[in-house]
Amino acid sequence: MLRTDLKNYLIGDGMSLNQLSRLVRKSVRELENDLKHLEKSIKHQNEFIETEPAYCRKCQFEFPKSKWNKPSKCPDCKSTWIQEPRISISE
Numbered sequence: 001m002l003r004t005d006l007k008n009y010l011i012g013d014g015m016s017l018n019q020l021s022r023l024v025r026k027s028v029r030e031l032e033n034d035l036k037h038l039e040k041s042i043k044h045q046n047e048f049i050e051t052e053p054a055y056c057r058k059c060q061f062e063f064p065k066s067k068w069n070k071p072s073k074c075p076d077c078k079s080t081w082i083q084e085p086r087i088s089i090s091e
């Protein structure tokens, strides 16, 4: 799969890494790597990957924006009810 294809999935509303993984049948790990490369290559076109950070649905704790992966649990209240980060590309 080409990285430009990956980009097409993320333009507009975007999606979580897990959704993307199911869609393109690649592991989250592989996709993370692909996204890193994609981020570098689109920079030149003044585009960037936007991340809506993950948050705890119990206490609203917000995770760091730089992480694309779904955190396993909340460091604050230890809840595993976590909203995944949403990744999108804005043009």
Ligand SMILES: [Zn+2]
Pocket: 056, 057, 058, 059, 060, 061, 074, 075, 076, 077, 078, 079
């Ligand atoms: Zn919490």
